[in-house]
Amino acid sequence: MKFFIDTADVAELRRWHELGFLDGVTTNPSLIAKSGRKIFEVLEEICAIAPVPVSAEVVATDAEGMLKEAAKLRAIAPNIVIKAPLTWDGLKATRALADQGVPVNVTLCFSAAQALLAAKAGAAYISPFIGRLDDIGEDGMQLIRDIRVIYDNYPWLDTEILAASIRSSDHVKEAALAGADVATIPPKAMEALAQHDLTDKGLAAFLKDWEGTGQTLL
Secondary structure, eight states: OEEEEEOOOHHHHHHHHTTTOOOEEEOOHHHHHHHTSOHHHHHHHHHHHOOSOEEEEOOOSSHHHHHHHHHHHHTTOTTEEEEEESSHHHHHHHHHHHHTTOOEEEEEEOSHHHHHHHHHTTOSEEEEBHHHHHHTTSOHHHHHHHHHHHHHHSTTOOOEEEEBSOOSHHHHHHHHHHTOSEEEEOHHHHHHTTOOHHHHHHHHHHHHHHHHHTOOOO
């Protein structure tokens, strides 16, 4: 499964990119607002740091406006992926962009039927929001499973399932088990992936025993 980082914080991005396993970046208007910076400035810096797919979201609600914004966003760098909402106008814009060879991440997906529409429109990625479904008492991970089955039924649909609204390391694990192609992970959940109490206890025991030998590896 590919790992994308869900952030507009350049320092966080740089930290995780330097580890060498980051496959992409997702941003959204809320993350840009949280950064307190200008959107074009932030995206240009992100693209310069990480030559990976970087999702940048349009904010127009009509297809014509989305296409105009997409052109400006794509001018920033060739690795910009346009992020469009799962509305009829968003799907119309997705089809037009896909026909131009522009990758689109269709976002705010909450049903398998929506995911099928996005794939038919030529989306490069579909972003089911699992955490937000969990918040209202539904099973967000079941949506990933349902989309996986549908896409696998029709091999010519090459849209990648990008699990979004991830809240924990367990969400990452469950998304991988469900067959998501990508997980976009906030920094806190990314940090938690390597953490386990038994790892910490085991390391502490090994180091204590090693200290007792009086040896050194240098």
